[in-house]
Amino acid sequence: MGIQQVRACHQIPLNFYGLLSYISGRVAAPDSNEAVVKTPRRIPFFDGYVLRDLQLSEEMGVAVTENGDIMQWGKGYLSNCRAPIVTLSGKDIVKVGLSQDRIIALSSSGNVYSMPFSKEEQELFAKPKEHGSIPFSSWDSPISYRSLTPKLGFWETVVDIAVGLEHTVMLTSAGRVFTAASATYIFPLKGQLGIPEISWDTKPKPYDTPQEVTSLGECKITQIAAGDYHSIAAGKNGKIFTWGDNTKGQLGFNYKEDSIMKPTLLPQRAFYKDEAVKVTLKAIYAGGLNSFFTMDAETPDPIADDKTIKSHDVFSCGYGVHGTTGSGIWAHAHGPPQKLKTISGLTEYSEKQSKLVPIGTSYITVGGTHAAVVMSNLANIQENSWKRTDVEFGNDIMFFGGNEFYQLGNGKRVNLNTPTYVPPLEPARGSTSRSTEDRFQVVPAKKVAILDQRSKKRSVKIEQRVIAGRGLTGCYARTCS
Template sequence: MSFKLLVRTQQRFPRRNWFVRTRQYAKQPQYDEADLFAENINHGAYKAKKRSCDEQFQWPEKSPDQISREAERQWERMAKLSAVGQGMLILLVVGGLGTAYLRWPELKSWWLIKMNGGRINATQEQNGQDSLDKLVKKKAKDLLREIPQVPSFQPGVGHPGVYIWGRCHSRDSLFPVRVPNLDNRKFRDILLAPSNDFNTNFALDEKGDLVAWDDLGQTKTLLPGQGLTSMKYSNNYLYALNKKGEILIIPIGTPGLIASKLSSRRSRLLPWKIRHKYDWKLPTGQVFNGRKGENRVVQFDTGSHHLVLLSNLGKAYSCATGDDGKQAQVSRGQFGIPTFSQFDEFPPNNKLFEIELLNKFKHEGDHTIHRRKIERIACGSYHTLALDGDGELYAFGWNRFGQLALPISYNLEYVSFPRSVTHAFRPHFPGMTDWKCVDMHCDDETSFVTIFRPGLTPDHHYFAFGNGLFGELGNNTFKNSQCEPVKIKLDDKRLINWSCGSHCVFGETDHHHEVVVWGNNDHGQLGIGKKTMKCARPMNIPDVLKPGQDTTDLDSIYNSKFQLRKGQRVVTNGSKSCIYWQT
């Protein structure tokens, strides 16, 4: 093959490199991004930009004062870090020592077992049993110290008087103690220290006079001659109902103001008698319809900043309480009036407004307005329950914990108008229509409702909903919020009287008038004789100690059940409780 033929062959069939990728279009021009976008880099010399030395890259000169201040700040930081480290070390040491002290028997047993090769001999087992027996005896001695000795000359619980327990006498009392100076006295109503601002208790004596008394029985008459029958506390004021159906406003924090509203004069027919007149009352005449016979109050209840009352015609009214000018920032719907919602101005003090959406209604498609008769009302701190004659339950106010039996949501946190919540109990009575609500009560953030169903045993069912963090729900659980009604575990017992304090509940059963309790017990206010912090299920309380009783027999004390005598009542405020004889 000639040289010319070889050249032609190579031009027709180019030689391929199977390992190096070749460009198929060799005659096309090639472009480099550096040539396109940075000609100066390829064709011009690179020149760095210089900055003036006066502007940057020079440490500014500092004065001696600045240098000393920086040094002081650095030492302060080091001192703070050192203090934090020392504090954490102290906490760890104290925590470790406390844990070792509380678990010393376990640590001692573990160490003995380890030193003995993992075996326990009979002597060590006996020593452990002896230690356990010592702990049991020590606990029994501690209980004996908490049980008061009742003198044999003191009257028993069958004699009129007052017993008190819980946070009283400058200490926590786990058992009812008879109050001196109140023997053989009966009262219409008792209100235990309503707030931390008032350490004194209040009572309405047999004449209806308002009396202040302390835990030692020292009494002082605050308001005489008014014939008071019941009283409630709200926003540093007492609201008391008299026999005429009027509600008196009593500023218990300022006795001088009480005296200024009280006037006295002699009776013309009986000159030896002095009549007292108190002028500060709720202005019911401004809202009552006197032409239809509406002229007195038959029932009322209060919350933290509101009051709700019922007239003799079954109409409901509400108002804001107190008169110190310190109003809550916003309403929480507890007045039942839409114009006093959380977006509106707080209503004026002691001015009554009719709850029209509760007193009146109309059926769908009917233009006639009907009147609803309300039979009972109950107030929590910021919510209200109402019950009409047909057994329909209505609720309004604050619903953060589900105390209105409505779903917990942003839109239903504040309900400023009455809403029917009877439907919330239907899941407990599927397919049944012969049941209705007959009673209800309120704790601060918890509600209790009684459902009656005739013809069955038991015919009364008890439900709770709302805040149950301290066991107020009574169903053996501790829940912060419960919007669906749950049954209280009362074991078919029927409650005839209730007393609700702050996070604790007392109830009187129809069976031998026993007292059952549940809820908070951090001060011993439940009267169960033990320092159990919480009680989530109704339980009986021990009987009141008898004069001269042997307090060393713990079984007989804790296995007994207290039963109320005829005329006795039990009340609580959430931190202490008492038993008194009612007129």
């Protein structure tokens, strides 16, 4: 890929970037009255912040601070909101997701919370009792929230969550999966709960009570993902199960019916026709009406019988009108997973191993109509994060999909159906413009010295992280454990 010849933009962003958006929601630039934000824009409020997580939609920005508090901003929270505000504290939150109108949050202890977007509903709806360390001491929470924590076995906790527009998927430490409704005014009825017995008439009371997805059988699940109206789970043995809305083929099957009501096995032959290929599932991702899968494959060498050819492959399925499948094809629906040829089977030379090695993917982030893939190519970041040399480079990142709101960060408004590099977030040091040779890369985990909000210098291990939201994109500094 010749990345050594590319001058990377690898500054550590101790802040948030909105790569897009119509400012109607005042998320990409909360302090601005501009109609649109066409190119990356720093939100000064977050200078010096290190975050645990970030999630974005057209009218809502939600960040988890380094100490586990939830911050909100955007018109979805308050019509005249001009800066992020702490709304939920003291819960040690580690991850958040956004449904249609609620924030779903996971704490470090495995508790799951559901809270409304808007300040008005946070103050209007019932507030739970909080309990202190002093016996019999309690008080009303300052905001409304509900518990979505399922009833679990001894020592079993929720370790991950995935959130769609109307539902939440929860993974426990025992490998069990629970689902629950997560929208205030709509109950999920497209099969995304994975429990065929639940309908509008048979929904639990309260309506968002978590239910176990028992049809996964004895398979111990290790990964979960959720799109707008569908769900994915993968087991330790590499088995993949999908369920929910399949109108765009996002479950990986050819369209036969609108919804698949319970988990259905997506076989290996859906990805590789040759049964001789040895496959290792790496990760699953979902968002909007799309799904993605990354896999390591070993194919028998046609020349040397005792050798294999190793590759890292990326597959996608779902809605392709905006180019979100990344396959180079514009299509309303694509059921069978298709290989993304531009980012599959890539190699680079490793000086340490003295040979070509596959280039994997670090992660894929999927928004409403666009996505970004971060590659795990070799990186070279100097110890001094503010030193700039031509040999420094980070991890490559490519964007594709819908760009109707400038969310791909290239300053244009044209959809892309193949993964494409975009310009760096900021000009190279000492330059007033972005060079055509530069491209956006992210910094892998490293220790840096920062000045926090109190101008106190400290050392912290962070990484640059990109999040594709619903209609916009963000880049921030995430704390690394």
